[in-house]
Amino acid sequence: MIVTTCDTVPGQEIESAIGICRGSAIRARHVGKDILAGLKNIVGGEMHEYSKLLAETREQALDRMTEDARAQGADAVVAVRYASTAISQGAAEFLAYGTAVKLK
Amino acid sequence: MTDNTPPPEPSEDELLAMAYADGELNEEARREAAHRMASDEAFALRVAHYQRLDVTARSALQEPQDIAHAKLAAEPTQRAALGLGWAALSVGLVGFYAWIFYVMVRDPEMPTTLKVLMLTGIGGFLLLFLAVLRKRLRELPFDPYTKVQR
Numbered sequence: 001m002i003v004t005t006c007d008t009v010p011g012q013e014i015e016s017a018i019g020i021c022r023g024s025a026i027r028a029r030h031v032g033k034d035i036l037a038g039l040k041n042i043v044g045g046e047m048h049e050y051s052k053l054l055a056e057t058r059e060q061a062l063d064r065m066t067e068d069a070r071a072q073g074a075d076a077v078v079a080v081r082y083a084s085t086a087i088s089q090g091a092a093e094f095l096a097y098g099t100a101v102k103l104k
Numbered sequence: 105m106t107d108n109t110p111p112p113e114p115s116e117d118e119l120l121a122m123a124y125a126d127g128e129l130n131e132e133a134r135r136e137a138a139h140r141m142a143s144d145e146a147f148a149l150r151v152a153h154y155q156r157l158d159v160t161a162r163s164a165l166q167e168p169q170d171i172a173h174a175k176l177a178a179e180p181t182q183r184a185a186l187g188l189g190w191a192a193l194s195v196g197l198v199g200f201y202a203w204i205f206y207v208m209v210r211d212p213e214m215p216t217t218l219k220v221l222m223l224t225g226i227g228g229f230l231l232l233f234l235a236v237l238r239k240r241l242r243e244l245p246f247d248p249y250t251k252v253q254r
Contacts, residue, residue: 056249059159
């Protein structure tokens with residue numbers, strides 16, 4: 001499955017657009033990591049606890065989007081975008097979406 | 105001495121789990137594998153294992169500070185400071201709140217109904233917490249995203 005942020009798949013021709021495919025995920029880390037991240041707020045530096053949280057959520061949302069595209073019979077997903085918001089404190093939400101297409 | 109024994113051939117189940125995790129199955133085979141995962145926990149765990157490898161492999165490469173971070177995390181002083189810190193914080197907080205509840209429950213001026221309601225609420229919260237914790241622990245082996253670093 002080709003997944004790209006481009007509007008086309010370079011080197012290949014799109015036969016038809018199937019429709020939107022999307023995947024979202026919301027994840028949280030346990031309270032211990034929240035406490036450590038809070039302390040990091042005082043001393044500065046990268047909050048590894050939250051970097052990891054965002055990365056986990058991003059990958060899960062991307063996999064769900066790819067799975068959605070696969071279920072629709074797509075060969076590729078073009079124009080992929082991410083959107084992020086905060087549902088609750090200490091949790092991360094990612095939405096990955098794109099256009100599922102059939103290639104020639 | 106180098107062991108030149110070739111690794112064992114992957115079993116049919118392993119090949120199927122790998123193909124599922126890599127998205128290489130056709131629609132029908134994929135549906136069958138998904139159906140099997142619902143009833144065969146060992147197979148579902150195998151798929152989760154290969155999904156975890158796939159997710160970890162496409163994650164960002166190691167950065168220079170990761171080595172320093174890992175070294176510091178392994179230092180006995182750092183480990184002791186974290187361990188003692190967590191132990192002291194847990195004992196202090198649990199003890200503090202347990203003491204407050206004990207004082208409230210022993211208070212003769214507090215109506216019995218209020219005491220019962222308070223204890224019921226705490227009991228309910230603990231039950232809910234245990235149910236959520238149990239669910240998370242059961243889900244953990246099937247979660248392929250826990251190894252992603254950034």
